[in-house]
Amino acid sequence: MEFLNPSGFWFVLLTVPVLLFYLLRPRRREKTLPAVLFWDGIAGEQQTRMFWQRFRYPLSLLLSLLFLLFLTGAFSDPVLPLQKRNAAAVVIVDNSASMNVKDGSGRSRLDEAKSKLRQFFDSQYRRSPTAVITASGEPLIAAGFTDSPALLKEAVQKIPATDNPSSLGAAVETAELLLAQNDSGDSPIFVFTDGCSEDISRLITSKRLVFFPVGKPANNTALTRFHPRRSLSSAAGYEVLAEVSNFGTLPVECRLRIVFEETLVELVPLTLPPGTAETVCVSGETSAGGVLWATLEFPDTSPPDALEADNTAYAVLPPRPPLKILFYGEDNFLLQKVLESQQNALFSTISTLPETVPPDSVLVLHRIMPPVLPEGNILIVSPQTDCRFFRTGLPLATPPAVSFADFMKKESPLLRYVHLDDIPLPGARKLSFPETGDAGLPEILLATAEEDPLYLLWHRRNGKMLVFNTEIGTGTLEFRTAFPIMLSNAMNFFRNPGGDWEPVYKTGEAVVLPVDSVHREIRLCSPDGTEQILPVENGTVLPGGFSRCGIWEAFAVRPAPGTSGFIRQFACGLMNPAESQLAAVPAEFYTRSEPLEYALTGLPLHFWLTLAALCLTAADWHLFHRRWLD
Amino acid sequence: MFRSDFIKKLEYLSLVSRRVFRGELLAERKTHQSGWGIEFADHREYFPGDDLRHLDWNVFARLGHRFIKRFEEKQDAAVSIFLDASQSMQPDSGGKGTNGLSKFDYAKQIAAALAYIALAQLDRVSIISFAGKIEEVLPPVRGKQQIVNVLRFLEHCRPVPGETDFAGTFRSFVRRRPRSGLAVIVSDFFDRRLVQTGIPSVLDTLTFRRFELNIIQILGETEAEPDFRGDYRFIDAETGEDRNITVTENRLRRYKEKMSGFQDSLKNYCRKNGFIYTLSRTSVPFEDLVLKMMRQTGGLR
Structure with missing residues (x-):
């Protein structure tokens, strides 16, 4: 505390005359009465033994001294730390x-x-x-x-x-x-x-x-994780991982409702003791894509949930168009049936090779192979002729036996769920690779014990190329059982190399949104209806971060006539335990009281001191009159 | 001392005594004794030695039996008037009334008036002036002509120093073996022992000697209704003791409560024993006290 007028402290000298006034006693008037016996027992003057007992009316003296103290304080113009002008x-x-x-x-x-x-x-x-x-x-x-x-x-x-x-x-x-x-x-x-x-x-x-x-x-239960991904076993499937945490101090019973585009997917009852979390995995199938959302439902008997934002989570499942399989070459019953049975795929046999394989298609060549391979994704089964990527040699003398331990890239998604250990693959030819040219060397996924490649992968500039160096339909039962799985892995591989989708964005995080480069600007609409125009640079948009939970939508600023200009959706959720832990705030945070200056409502301290002095004067005035009554 | 018309009124009054005392001389007060009088009472049989003047000759002539006529005898009563002459009755201690009289002057007028009433009734009147002890005594006098002596005695009385002592005064009074009768006490009753030890222990000294009491308490205006406030040093007029008191409203109220309580105890004592109690202030006109208040309280008839 500072005093802007220290000379005001001289007022404290007024204490001396005040003390004297209370120390000095006026001479009592003498009066002769017939008898004083009726005045006995009615409070008279007490005997004074100590010096301080000689002061008259101690309460009034105290009030007067306080009055002087407050008045001195007011004149010295005190300023509390936060009232100081910084x-x-x-x-x-x-x-x-x-x-x-x-x-x-x-x-x-x-x-x-x-x-x-x-x-x-x-x-x-x-x-x-x-x-x-x-x-x-x-x-x-x-x-x-x-x-x-x-x-x-x-x-x-x-x-x-x-x-x-x-x-x-x-x-x-x-x-x-x-x-x-x-x-x-x-x-x-x-x-x-x-x-x-x-x-x-x-x-x-x-x-x-x-x-x-x-x-x-406050008590709060929150969805702290909501993570969807592509199903690894199904071309149209998805899996979602949800985690529900109870951050309160009371046990909670609730239900987790998971809905996909107005269709109930799962309803999971949960019982969560205080401070615990439970994880739920749910799977489903869709190729059209849409919004998947989960929400927590609390019965009336459950403790009140404080925060609503963390009770709902959203995810945008992208549409997955069917893969077009173009078959060219000699007929093979097993191969064609396996291709026809692929999920989310359209099988067709072509007689003329296209110059370029469309992006959503894969060209399957069986035994017959043109000298110049078209651009795009290609699967070659049992090659019999040369191309610029490899040359075919003589059939291998003995049926190659695959050593799973040494010659199989088991971590590859193309060989997921397949165990080819000591299984003969008949009809394989010896392949060699030109040392010159721009074809590059393949990634060998499967080879014989003599290191003859059986399953190869090329990453080309405009597509991927798989070569399966064996005859289909002549192998053992084990091979014919494993082959459909390998072919399914290959089709999934052509669709997308990974299983992860675009994540559910967390609020407040800096995000980079992928947007088609044809747009120069996009209109980003938040769940609460606010909009912002953002520029598109190099196929990305930098909104800085999503501030609201829910589904954000991107629209073209100048949409084509007759269209809404809708581009795509983004899911956003809180999923931040620090925000949801409403009961875990340190106790000392609340014990730090608000500063005194805050309670002074903007008035200077000398005002309050003067007001207090006036109140004391009123109290002393009351005591003065009470003395004559009491 | 008194106006003539007031004296005329006094002659029609008499001191009331609820008990009948045995007198010595014929007077105006009825007794239970039969003897020489005017009012016929009854007959009784003649016995030798009876005064033949009271023999009913008419009955003897008609019936031949000798009967003696009996008459009601009126005797005098002894009236002792105790006049408080302590310093508390002084003019400058209790304040003067509206008529300019001090308590002592007021008390002397009361004593004179009561003495005149008693003398007019042919009663024996004695006046005892006292403070800490009996100071002066007017021996019993009888007859209206003795009023001059009474007034002279009262004129001569002066307040004396010393603390009021009712108990000692009454003890020394009864040791003189006075005739029992009516005892009129005119005082402010400011006696510390009376207040502390209780009224019966003091006044019973007289009642045990078959005195009937007529108490007249006189208060000054400043005693009954103090009108001062502030810091005072009170000095007791009799003892010289002092008290430093800051007089406030509440303390005044407590003082009045104590004073009122003392008056009530005095009044209750009288009522319990069938005595007369009259409270008066010096502001009350003396004639009103005698002609109205004392008649209302039953002290005079």
Whole structure:
């Protein structure tokens, strides 16, 4: 505390005459009465033994001394630390997902923080230039340095609610940077937050930060993971992994409802003790694609769930068009039947080779092979002639026996679920590869013990090429059993090399969205209806991060006539345990009381001291009159 | 001392005594004794030695039997008036009434008026002036003409130093073996022993000697209704003791409660024993006290 007028302390000298007034006693008037016996027992003057007992009316004396003390304090014009005019100050407002928790009256924590902020701006007696920073996702400066409460209140009022995770640590660093640029490195930083942040344990030890706690610990159950992927066993299938966590202090019973495009996929009842999580895996099939979403449903008997944003999660399953299989060559019953039976595939036999295989197609060549292979994905089964990638030699003398341990790339997706150990593959020819040219060397997936290649892969510029160097239909039962699996792996391989899809984006994360390069700009629409126009550069869009949970949609800015211009959807979810752990805020965060200056409602301290002195005067006046009554 | 019309009114009054005392001389007060009087009472049989003047000759002439006529005898009563002459009755201690009289002057007027009433009834009147002890005594006098002596005695009385002591006064009074009768006590009753030890222990000294009490308590205005506030050093007029008191409203209220309690105890004692209690302030006109208040309380008839 500082005193702007230290000479005001001279007023304390008035204590001496006050003490004298209470020490000196007026001479009593003498009066002769017929008898004093009726005055006995009615309080008279007590005998004084100690010096201090000689003071009259101790309570009045105390009030008078306090009056002088307050008046001296008021004249010396004290200023509390936060009322001191600083070069600058920064206010950090947490508008993360946890700030959307509502209390019993329906008011969110963010609304409560805004209310406190307005009161805080009013409480600033000597106003310092103040900036406002939001602390969710990337810290943003909501208001630059200004000492106008109206501007600051307006900026605070415009702070939006988000589903972003809290970024208090980054916001504090930004605030410190701002203050350092304004030569006010020791100025305080005011933080309005509910404490649901990964950085809170570190930040509450900082003496520079002045916290204004918002909200109280609450029970919450959240979907902390929701991850879909392509099914590895089915061309049209998908699998989804969901994790539900109970962050509260009470056991929770709930149901996890998983829905795909208005169709119920799974309804899983869950019982979660406090602090536990449960994982659920669900699978389904779709080739059209769509939105898959999961939501938690709580019965009435369950403890109230505080945060809604983490009770629902979304995923966008991409459409998967059928793979067109173009068969060319000699007929083979087994081969053709296996190809026809492929899931999500359209089989057809062609008599004329195309110059280029379309991107959503694969060309299957059986025994007959043109000298110049077309561009695109090609599967060659039992080659009999040469091409620029390899030359065929004589059939191998003995049926090659495959050593699974030494000559099989078992980690390859093309050999998934297949064990070819000591199984003869008849009809194989010796293959050799030209050392010159641009064909390159193949990746050998399967070979004989003499290292003669049986299953080969070329990564070409415009496609992939698989060569299966064996006769179909003449092998053993084991081979004829394994062959359909290998062919299914090959078709999946031509569709997409991996099983993962585009992830479910987390709110607040910086994302790079793939968009077709034909668009120069896209219109990105959030789940709550807000829109933003973003440029497309090199087939990507940089929105900075999604701030709301749900399905975001990208549209063309200038759509073709008669179309909506819809491009694609993106799924976004909270899935941040730090935001969902509403009951895990350190207790010392709440025990840090709000500063005294906050309660002074913007009035200077000398005003309150003067008011207190006036109250004491009134009390002394009351005592003075009471003395004559009592 | 008194106006003539007031004296005329006094002559029609008499001191009330609920008991009948045995007198010595014929007077205006009825007794249970039969003897020489005017009012016929009854007859009784003649016995030798009876005064033949009271023989009913008419009956003897008609019936031949000798009967003696009996008459109601009126005797005098002994009236002892105790006049408090302590310092508490002084003019400058209790304040003066609206008529300018101090408590002592007021008490002397009461004593004179009561003495005149008693003398007019042919009663024996004695006045005892006392404070800590009996100071002066007017021996029993009888007859209206003795009022001059009474007034002279009262004129001569002065407040004396010393603390009021009712118990000692009454003890020394009864040791003189006075004739029992009516005892009129005119005082403010500010006696520490009376307050502390209780009224019966003091006044029973007289009642055990078959005295009937007529108590007249006189208070000054400042005693009954103190009108001062602030820091005071009170000095007791009799003992010289002092008390430093800051007089406030609440303390005044408590003082009045104590004073009222003492008056009530005095009144209750009288009511319990069938005595007369009259409370008066010096502000009350003296004639109103004698002609109205004492008649209302039954002290005069």
